[in-house]
Amino acid sequence: MRLVHKPVFSSRACCLPAVVPILLLLLWTWSATAAAPLSTLDAAVPLGLPALTAPADNLPTAARVALGRKLFFDRRLSFNGTLSCGMCHVPEQAFTQNELRTPVGIEGRFVKRNAPSLLNVAYRSRLFHDGRESSLEHQVWQPLLKSNEMANPSIGHVLETIRTADDYDGLFESAYGSAVSMEAVGLALASYQRSLLLADSAFDRWRYGGDDKALDPAARRGWSLFQESGCGSCHRIGERSALFADGQFHDTGIGYARSMGLDIGKQKIELVPGLEIAAGLAFGTPAFNDLGRYEATGRSEDRWRYLTPSLRNVALTSPYMHDGSLPDLRAVIDYYRMGGAGSPNQDRRIRPLSLSDENVAELEAFLRSLTGSGLENLQRDARSVPIGDVQ
Numbered sequence: 464m465r466l467v468h469k470p471v472f473s474s475r476a477c478c479l480p481a482v483v484p485i486l487l488l489l490l491w492t493w494s495a496t497a498a499a500p501l502s503t504l505d506a507a508v509p510l511g512l513p514a515l516t517a518p519a520d521n522l523p524t525a526a527r528v529a530l531g532r533k534l535f536f537d538r539r540l541s542f543n544g545t546l547s548c549g550m551c552h553v554p555e556q557a558f559t560q561n562e563l564r565t566p567v568g569i570e571g572r573f574v575k576r577n578a579p580s581l582l583n584v585a586y587r588s589r590l591f592h593d594g595r596e597s598s599l600e601h602q603v604w605q606p607l608l609k610s611n612e613m614a615n616p617s618i619g620h621v622l623e624t625i626r627t628a629d630d631y632d633g634l635f636e637s638a639y640g641s642a643v644s645m646e647a648v649g650l651a652l653a654s655y656q657r658s659l660l661l662a663d664s665a666f667d668r669w670r671y672g673g674d675d676k677a678l679d680p681a682a683r684r685g686w687s688l689f690q691e692s693g694c695g696s697c698h699r700i701g702e703r704s705a706l707f708a709d710g711q712f713h714d715t716g717i718g719y720a721r722s723m724g725l726d727i728g729k730q731k732i733e734l735v736p737g738l739e740i741a742a743g744l745a746f747g748t749p750a751f752n753d754l755g756r757y758e759a760t761g762r763s764e765d766r767w768r769y770l771t772p773s774l775r776n777v778a779l780t781s782p783y784m785h786d787g788s789l790p791d792l793r794a795v796i797d798y799y800r801m802g803g804a805g806s807p808n809q810d811r812r813i814r815p816l817s818l819s820d821e822n823v824a825e826l827e828a829f830l831r832s833l834t835g836s837g838l839e840n841l842q843r844d845a846r847s848v849p850i851g852d853v854q
Contacts, residue, residue, distance in 0.1 A: 508660060508662075509660055509661065509662035509663040509667075509835060509836070509837070510662060510663040510667045510668065510671055510672055511662040511663060511664060511666070511667030511670075511671050511704055511705060511775075511835075512583065512586070512660060512662045512704055512706075513586070513701075513703075513704040513706070515585055515586065515657075515660070517654075517657060518600070520650070521600065521650045521653060521654060523654055523657065523658065524638065524654075526634075526637050526638040527638045527639070527650070527651055527654040528654050528655050528658050529634075529638075529848075530634050530635065530637075530638045530651040530654075530655075531651040531652045531653065531654045531655025531656070532655045532844075532845070532848060533631075533634070533848060533851065534548075534625075534648065534651055534652050534655070534851075535547065535548045535549050535652060535655050535656075536548070536549040536845070536848070536850050536851060537850070537851025538550075538850065538851055539624055539628060539851050540607060540613060540615070540621060540624060540625075540851070541569055541613040541614065541615070542569060542613065542614040542615050542616065542620075543569060543570070543614075545569065546568070546569055546612075546613055547850070547851070548603075548606065548652070549845065549850075551566040551578045551606075551612075552578060552580070552581050554841060554842040554845035554846065555842055556779075557580050557582060557776055557779035557780050557838065558580045558581040558582055558659060558841075559577075559578050559579065559580040559581075559780050560578050561780075561781055561782070563787070564577060564782055564786060564787030564788065565577050565578070565786065565787050566578045566612075568609075568611040568612045568613075568614070569611070569612065569613060569614040570614075572610070572611040572612075572614075573611060573751075574611055574612065575751050575753055575786070576591075576592050576753070576785050576786060577592075577782065577783075577784065577785055577786055577787035579592070579772060579780075580776065580779070580780045581656055581659050582659055582660070582661045582775065582776050582780075582835075582838075582841075583659070583660055583661060583662070583706070583773060583775055583776075584599065584656050584657075584659065585599070585656065585657040585658075585659070585660065586706055586773075587708075587710070588710050589710060589770055590602045591605070591759075591770075592755070592769045592770055592785040593712075593755055593756045593757075593758050593759040593769065593770070594712060594756060594759055594770050595758070595759035598653075599649075599652075599653035599656055599657060600646075600649040600650055600653045601649060602649075602653075603648070603649050603652040603653065604618065604645075604649065607621055608621075618645050621648065622643055622644070622645065622648070625643050625648070626642075626643050628851075630851075631643070635647050635651075638651060639651075659841060661775070661776055661835035661836075661837060661838055661841065662775060662835045662836075663835055663836040663837065664775070664776075664832060664833050664834055664835045664836065665677045665678055665679075665682070665832040665834075666678060666682070666686070666829070666832040666833050667705075667835075669683075669832075670700075670705075671703065671704065678832055679828070679832075681824065681825050681828040681829075682825070682828040682829045682831070682832040683829075684822075684825040684828075684829075685825035685826045685827070685828045685829025685830070685832075686829045686832075688818070688822055688825060688826050688829070689826060689829055692799075692816050692818075692826075693812055694799075696709075696812055697709050697711070697713060697771050697810075697812070698771065698773075698774045705775075706773055706775070707773045707774035707775050707833065708771045708772060708773040708774070709771050710770075710771070711770075711771055712755070712756045712765065712768035712769060712770055712771070713768055713769065713771060713810045714755075714766075714767045714768050714769075714806055714808050714809050714810055715769070715784070715803060715804075715806075715809065715810065715813060716767075716803035716804030716805060716806040716809040716813065717767075717769075717784045717785065717786065717788060717789075717803075717804065718753055718754070718755050718766075718767030718768075718769065718785065718786075718806075719767045719804060719806035719807070719808075719809070720804035720806070721753065721786055721788065722752060722753070722754075722767070725804060753785070753786065754766050754767065755767045755768045755769045755785070756768040756769065756770075764808075766808070767806060767808070769785045774830060774833055775833050775835065776833065776834050776835055776838075777792070777830050777833060778792060778830060778831045778833070778834050779834060779838070783795050792827050792830055792831075793823065793827060796818075796823050796826050796827060797823070799813060799816065800815070800816045800818050800823065801815060802814050802815035802816070
């Protein structure tokens with residue numbers, strides 16, 4: 464079955480204390496009044512993406528996506544009624560967070576990994592940076608229950624919160640023909656996330672749409688460099704569609720560098736044209752270790768391996784890497800140009816690249832050409848319903 468596309472939001476952990484959640488709370492208290500919700504059945508999968516299927520017990524309907532959207536933005540689903548899924552996966556920030564390396568959890572609690580964008584999450588066979596979940600329907604319960612995210616004490620507590628909210632009366636029955644349940648909450652939230660498709664980029668129109676004028680010369684040269692440098696071995700591209708990911712786990716050196724206390728993500732600030740300094744301001748974070756895929760498998764060979772992210776819409780989803788340590792696309796390209804951090808088990812395909820500054824600019828132009836069309840529709844749809852709040 465071929466699905467349709469529409470909206471989502473993501474998260475990032477914080478080094479700022481409890482001030483940040485308050486700012487985010489104030490930022491997202493508004494809700495749009497002008498837009499009507501998008502239908503989930505009125506458009507094809509965007510150009511450049513493969514056909515999409517949904518589980519047989521969770522085929523898309525307008526009622527299911529609408530219910531999932533309502534749950535996604537409902538702050539009452541956190542233990543103290545202050546956080547929603549959409550406050551880490553912000554629609555206006557490509558369903559991630561651009562200001563923070565990693566998200567802020569309940570009461571300002573530290574979260575150690577960057578919030579991945581939910582755009583095109585429907586295609587992922589593994590979820591979270593360490594791949595510990597394989598189903599959108601099941602994935603939703605981890606942030607709802609984790610003590611440093613939404614911190615609910617139990618599944619039953621979440622269900623009771625929904626059951627006692629008058630504005631949910633009849634919605635689960637209409638969408639799934641049953642009362643509120645653990646399964647139905649997962650199904651609804653998955654339905655909404657599965658609708659957040661974004662493609663039809665300049666690259667797609669050029670490669671898959673036959674429009675020779677869609678891609679400018681710099682981006683074309685960047686595309687050639689992308690292939691010559693071996694980037695496509697992990698960020699794969701097909702003849703008829705592309706996910707720009709391989710669904711596998713790799714050691715890029717970042718996790719090792721963080722564990723060894725190496726700071727590879729210092730941001731430069733331009734004081735005047737031609738004069739830059741490395742930012743010296745730092746905010747302390749709790750001591751922690753992050754062993755990547757190992758935390759989901761217990762296999763020593765999986766230490767510091769993380770899931771390959773898609774490059775679709777990558778220009779919208781800074782900061783980068785599993786810990787948000789690289790602030791912009793130029794920093795990412797420079798990191799790979801120098802051959803990574805030199806981790807003992809770093810993927811052998813990561814090696815120093817002979818790229819000029821002009822080449823770097825061309826690669827960046829190519830990556831920017833992967834930004835899809837229609838994000839405004841997803842954002843408008845996300846803000847088309849009132850935000851759930853404690854009365």
